[in-house]
Amino acid sequence: MTEMIAADENAWWFILSEGKLVALDKGDFIPFGNIEELPFPEGITANKVLLGKYQEQPCYLIEVENSLDVGLGEYVTLRSLLGRMDDLLFDMAGRAFQISLFYKTHQFCGQCGQTMQKIDWEIAMKCYHCQHRTYPRVSPCIIVAIRKHKKILLALHNRHQKSDRPIYTTLAGFTEAGETLEACVEREVFEEVGLKIKNIQYVTSQPWPFPHSLMMGFTADYDSGEINVDPHELIAANWYDIDDLPLIPRHGTIARKLIEKTLKRCR
Template identity: 80%
Template sequence: MPELTVKEDENAWWFLLSKGKLVALDKGDLIPFGCISELPFPGDLTNNKRLLGKYQDQPCYLVDLPEPVDVGIGEYVGLRSLLGRIDDLLFDMAGRAFQISLFYKTHQFCGQCGQNMNPIDWEIAMKCYHCQHRAYPRVSPCIIVAIRNKKKILLALHSRHHKDNYPVYTTLAGFTEAGESLEACVEREVFEEVGLKVKNIQYVSSQPWPFPHSLMMGFIADYASGEIIVDPHELVEANWYDIDNLPLVPKHGTIARKLIEKTLKRCR
């Protein structure tokens, strides 16, 4: 992707990242927006900008800062704190900024021959000019599935959530393995995590999940057979819940919530 020069009067969205956090304002769209001549950034700050794409027809730039310096605007926050607080597409762009930043950081050397890698200027990729190996940002496909059994939905308490003050019960999810279809992954993950067989597997929609580089592929399915046996490495518990008596579930804006809502509708 070409390294464009920012025009003094060009409005743009600015994704300023440092040490896993980004600069956010406390109002409006939260992501800094404006032309460079009117924003309070120190002049040399945007020298290492990278064009990420466009949001609402305006360019979006990633600026990677080695240290979280005061940029004269907003404060550094974690990406998760923006979830549900900004438009979904703007959140996806913020996620893209994190993923691209991580990609360049983790591909400085060739995985094949160990020489230095260099960015390609017409696409987001790193190339080793010694052995011609080329690398692209990593995206890890991951299935997430809501399972219905007549008027009930399966929800699980994951090990990573069970010490939270308000533990969230959610759908099952897992990474797709090499050589595996998404449908086979749904069947395998469900069987591994709760010992159940499922049927009527249907794709619903997807959501980039930049923690750090997953792509969640959302499915719904129906219970086919088996008794719940939880995998203690992944889950604390999993149960069938009556749709009128649910535990705390993930917040709006997450694909898990979308799949749960869709399953509740199918139960009714």
């Protein structure tokens, strides 16, 4: 979705290239200002995409090649900004990455194979040969923190293992077709650690643009069973005393929020 930009219009600029984002080294990190004041190379805004608004100001996605020097900031990973910037602004940055990925991976129609075209009034791609239309993919996931008396269940995932600083976190998994969120919570917990749970409570959600998940967070209480780790998903899982925790996810993650909420419930 594109629109004309007034010369004196202030906007947030999400400039992406090769999986990284241009960020300043202080403040809100994301470049902000109008075209005339910013040192953008000529023509860089020609293929901008309107993402939405933050603090009542428009946000634009710009995709450039070969990490083009845009005259300000440096290219950084999105993960490096997690927990360091306002949550809503981080969500907008995540939206930029997801929209960029959508356009890159939907160049051809999945129904007839013809070339897809951008729709200029919404973020979508359309095949004018068979009229098939696609929208950005969102993958629903659950994530759950589980309490047992004064302890919390934490697991070391295969994808989180680091030789020097392993991070222990909550259980999570993708929702399957035709499955409710609560059923997904029960299934994922039983599949990954062999436990039955009860008192499942929804807490909050978080867009998770790695690459296009929507995490829906829950808390639950232990019901029955002994820990039996699925080696395809986890390296280890244990009950940890609330005053003796291993290294847990950083602030800004939904996992950290669920862990902290569960710790309060344990006290």
